[in-house]
Amino acid sequence: MAEPDASLLEAPVPALDSPPSREQQVTLKRSASTSFDDIHDQSLSRKRLKEEHDSHSEPDGNALIPANDSALAEQLAQELQCGCCSDLVYRPVLVAPCQHFFCGSCCVLWIRNGGTNCPACRGPSTSVTPFRALQSVLDILLRVAPHKARSERERLQADEIYTGTSMRIPAPREASPEPDINPSDFVRPCPNCVLGNPYGWRCPQPIVDPNVDPDHAWPSENGTPPGHALCGNCENLLALPSPLTTKCDFCQVSFCGINVQNRCSALAIVSQQPHGLSDVGDLIQTSAVYDVFNHNTIEVDILFDYLTAQRITPRYIYREIVAHIQAQPRAFLPLIELELFVDMHGVSAGTDPDPAAARNKICRHCATEVFLYGLRDWFLRERQKGFLEESVLSRKDCVDGARCNRQTDLDHAKQCIALFHHPTAFLIFSQSTI
Template sequence: MLLQGSPGQPRAGPSTLSDNNTSSNNLKRKAHTTLQDLEDSLSRKKIKGEVEDIVEAPETEVIDGQALADELDQELQCGCCSALVYRPVVVAPCQHFFCGSCIVLWVRNGGTNCPACRGISTSVTSSRALQTIADVLVRGAPSRARSVSERMQADEIYKAGTTLRIPTPRQASPEPNIPQTNPNFVQPCPHCLPGNQYDWRCPQPIVDPEVDPDNGWRTDDGSPPGHAYCGNCENILALRAPSTTKCDFCQVSFCGIGIPGRCLAAPLISQHLHGLADIGDLIQCGEIYEIFDGNTYEVDVMLDYLQAQSLSPRHIYREIIGMILRSPRQFAPLIESDLFVDVHGVTPGSATDPSAPRHRICRMCATEVLLWGLREWWIQERKKGFLDETITRRPDCAQGSICTRQKEHGR
């Protein structure tokens, strides 16, 4: 009977297995001496090379603390205010980061996407990691910290740790039956069409290019006779319409229809400012530091004073208007310096005499007046005696705006 063996061969017994094992052991030869020596040699060379690499590796470069602080300061700048980020938040999914207060103001002003890349946002969350790095930087370089007034104002706008949401843009789709206008022709203004709702019609109405394309006014030919473009909404308007007003500074007209209250050149004292509604807007306005020649210390003193006295930008603007009106030449120096040139994206009207009376002003020009007179206003305001003695006793440097020490905190 054959069991588990080769055909025709008997099953191996114990002695046979033992003999086979012995033979097998005898068949297992050691590696060739040359090959073994080669492997040992390669191993020794590898170890020697690694040791040499360690020995020859250059010493770790010493990091310059000032250079590191400068680089961190650049990397941690808010994408909105371009200052060291405060109470940072991260926009998802693009991962751009900003001050929490900057994002809140962005949303309040109508922002519907990431301020940096304009991407659609799904959420805005606070970043503890970025805040920790910023805190470490400030501890090592206290001069890079945001001012007390800035931090107080920012904390009033955004509470640390709050999750925000940027609203998605709403784009209304036009109805299918609405005819698409030809961009090559100027469309009639609200007062051109007969029987319009404003009870006044243009003496020189613009021809509707959809009705009479041969006599339509081409956009390449500029503004049609008796018409211009609104400085705010940039829609076509009738210059002689009762709702139209003209700024006596930039010579741009406003329709009074597109956005009521904004498409308007108002009397000097009653006009609002563009982009400067409260002290928070002044804090975010980088031009203020340019006005004071980069003297951040003086700017901080002024902002703290404005907050303590509850003075709004509009209040300051009105006082600056009063200062100008009391001066001998009034607004002539501002006009001669071309302060109001190209403040709007539309073509202005004809220029007038620099010494001509100025009664109406637009929002953009009102902001220009505020920024132009802010420094002189502050100099006069300091003399009223409301500032702390530690500030009033601080001597002014004889070098004036070119002084560098005067711009340091505590000096």
């Protein structure tokens, strides 16, 4: 057996369990790896940089909103702008059927200023209601981005205008036909002057057609031919003795009863419809209502809320006013003496044969005058029925009465209401239950 090499026996054999030397440790480390200490140091550096950046940055309305949420809030605010004021909609209302939305106060002001149909598309509206679903979205948006909210002053002003009730934007009213303007120097025949006309009655003094017999035609410079007048509504020529012709006992103007149904006529007083006052929406846009209440907007808003809640129409109010006036000893005579019905139309009126005579027929415009004259007193009587809220019923009558000059003062208006509007109202309504 061969003996082992002596050099191999003398060389030291490393122990399997012994730790590697420092030089070996260095060579065993990977150059691409990062120690835990290095990671900790880097995270602290990034944190310090962020804190320094935040400390030097200016405060912003979006500071507490993450970047994605801020962009979404901004985009949503753009989509929810009011079509009237172009700002974030406040207390929104929805117009049906077109589905456009606006601030409630903007919609009320649109109606008050004579706006008809939807302010955006000009389409006819059947109703305007509070848009509660959109209000919920607005509440969420303002919680995320409170800097988008209207100022407190704007909110208070809007709340004074819109009280949260449903309403209607009135459609454009039917226009009267154009007057039958005579282009020549002669008056043309009225509908009843024509032989064989469809109305079953012919004028006893027919006007000669200037195209047929110009030598016997009636010259325009001579005024209205005998037995004829101009209609108070369409302003076309009419025959005074015609069975279709009616005359208003208040303004003394005649109506043809032919051209525009229910408008070219004077009807029995209680049956007439006040001109331009079909519903509460028409009242809202009638500036004369504010004149009746001495521009006390608080009282007018209470009136509108009451009429909406009770579903009371202007025609119902008109009939109650008429019944109350007719029950007074002098009936309509005080209104005649005040000359409320003078120059009601664009045509010449007849002469009142007896101011103290009973009144039987009335035109639409004079019916509106009666309505506006008695509206305030009607609402004062209506308060006693107890349907209004306690805060409204507790308001006292102003000690200055009709002489009160503080009805435009909101603080004063919230506390009391002036009793009467017209100087002689006490003579008319002295027997009222107020």
